[in-house]
Amino acid sequence: MLRTKRITSFLLAFVMVFSIFVGTVSKADETKETVKASLVSLKVDGKDIGEAITQNVLNKYGLKLKSEETGELYDFNSEDKKLVSRETYTIISGSKYEIKSVVADEYLPLKEEDDFKIIAIGANHNFVIELTTKPTAEFKATIEKPEGIEDDIKAEIYEKGKTTPFVEDFKLGVETKLTKGIDYELKFKNVPAGYAIHEKDKEEALSFYEFKLEENLEVNFELKKKPETDKIKRLAGDDRYETAVEIAQKAYPTSENLIVANGQVSADALAAGPLANALEAPILLVRDNSAIQGVRDYIRDNGVNKIYVVGGVNSVSENLVTELKAVKEGVTTGRIYGKDRYETSIEVALNLKDRGYTNGVIIANGTNEKDVDALAASTYATENKMPIVLTNGNVLTSEVKAGLKAIGITKATIIGGPQTVAEKVINGTDLTFTSERRISGSDRFETSVAIAEKLTQANVKTVVVANAYKSPDALTAGPLAYAKNAAIILSKADELTSSQKTYIGGIKNIETAYITGGINSVNDAVETTLQTLVENSRDK
Incomplete structure (x- = not known):
């Protein structure tokens, strides 16, 4: 693999360095001189590339010089110092420099025992650069x-x-x-x-x-x-759409209600977790104008009578809604949406008002980089009868503020740290903070543990583990967690954190723990650790 550093700089800087006189000179003796980049030949593995060095050859190499006297690093490949072949450049005659190739993927260091090579050579500009490829x-x-x-x-x-x-x-x-x-x-x-x-x-x-x-x-x-085990159940398909179907079948083998959301841009469905739990419904993912066969099969075979579409027509088209409605006679549909993810979240909250979700509101970040906290909070939101509304981290939109006022909600709990959601987010509203005020950890992994610890622990029978950086798996895991009396733990792909293991280790008599997503989301090392924790829980 070759990096994108350019030989232009490598060759030119070599020329400059070779133009330096041997020895160290005083400040008074310092003189400037110019050198030309054309007086160079190149050999690789003993083969003479020749003086007519093409741009393709130039693109293979890079160079940095470091002054021996000052320690200053001069990067000829930086944007403000990028060099072009055949130009002339000014250097300080007599100074000493260290030279380093910054493209090390295929070439041995210029000096075996050190990446850097100290040079201070006389002013003969005709020279050969020799590189040796790595074995x-x-x-x-x-x-x-x-x-x-x-x-x-x-x-x-x-x-x-x-x-x-x-x-x-x-x-x-x-x-x-x-x-x-x-x-x-x-x-x-x-x-x-x-x-x-x-x-x-x-x-x-x-x-x-x-x-x-x-x-x-x-x-x-x-x-x-894998040998059959009752300790761990991994729910996974070839992609997020099939994984969602696998989760739905396990969470709700039969359900009168179904929530459908876009799986490519899942922002609209971030706040749908509490609604899915209130309806005792799974969440299935679709593309904007198509759905996999598994979605149609679930509608046909699992007792669905009503489909709730979360998101506007750009997320889930009317043509697709019509197709899904036609899968089974008697199925009705409804759409919950706003002009953006924030307004959609308050529309979901308004839908939950008549279902008793008026004890307060959970405020979570709805931006793509920080949305996972909202997904981890769905079970907590359901247990406390609180809808989830989304923010950009600093303010609530005017539509969200108006919606909260219409619902009559006056209390708020923030999910995530101050860098995720600032406390000033409630400015300009009638909201005050609940006694919890904020539920957070040092990162998204620890925040999921902090949320889990706020659940009524006597009700927690198991865990659902999902990847903290792949939100669709966590999005569709919310209904599974509710159906199985589980806490949602957001993990790294290859390990559980110490606090996550401690939390899971404190649950007694786990029957089955669940992993959502394939081994690229949550790998076998996590599964092995989780299996041990489940085994140990049965000894308590």
Whole structure:
């Protein structure tokens, strides 16, 4: 993988550095001189690239210089100092510099024992830059699938500790050249629910495979069905739409009511959790003008008589609503919406007024980056008969203020920390804070624990674990949590925090804990930890 640093700067800076006279000079002796970028040749692995260096060649390299005397770092690739081939540049004659290639993916350091190389060379501008590519080896991975699994398993390769894939679309069964000596992780992306990846002929299930190449390596994996367990139930499909159907079937095998919301932009449905709980209804996700067959099947087979559409026609089109209504004779529909997510949230609150949701209001952030707190709060909101209204973090819109006044709500609880929702959010309203005032933790993981701790613990029988950064899974998990008397715990993809484990460990006699989403949302390491916690709960 080559970064986007430009050789222009690499070559030019080399030229400048090589133009420096050997030795250190005093301030009085400092002189300026110019050098030209054209007097350069380049060799890679001993092959002469030649003086006619093309832009494609230039794009492969980068350079930083650091003054030995001052420690100042001069980055020739920064926007304000970007250099162009064939120009002339001013340098300080006689100073010493350290030189470093900033494109290290495929090239060895300029000096074996150190990325930096100190140079102070005379003013001969005709010179050769030599780079040596890093040694590589071939890596190949294969996987055996049981009968009935038709879809190809996808994979990515990461450098250990990195969050961006080194090889984004790794082809199983195909040799891929990788650098020797690097710690890599092979991660599988779309493992079917109920299955796990194993290294061939080994019992341990893998969340990922760690390896380092010293020579060519081939590894064989197999996809195995997980042993049945009553401790953990993972509800997952190939995507968010199928996952929502799986959750709906478990939460409400039969339901007269159904909530439908857009799964691509889920903001409209953020406040729908308490409504779903009040209606004892699942939430299913659709695209703006289409729905998967599973949505139609649920309407036809699970007793649905009324569909509540949350969101305007740009979120769920009238054509789609007509199609869903026609799936089963006698089904009626209604739409709850506003001009934006904030007004939609107050429209949901107004709908809940006649259902007794007048004890106060929960205020949560409705922006895309910080909306997950609203999802974690649905069970708490239902238990306390409080609707959820959304804010941008600083103010309530005029429509929300008017709606709260119409409902007659005077008390508010904030969900999330001060950086998520400021206390000034109630300015210009008749609201005062409840005794809780604010429920929050140090981050979204800890906030979900703080919300769980505010539930009536005698009523909490289990937990629903969802990914804290993938809101559709958490959105549709709300009705499941209510139906199963569960707290919602928002986790990292690969681990539960210490406080999350402590909270779950305090629940007695958990029958079954639930995970929503596939292993890319909540991986097998979390499932293993959760299974241990469930087992321990049964010993209390």
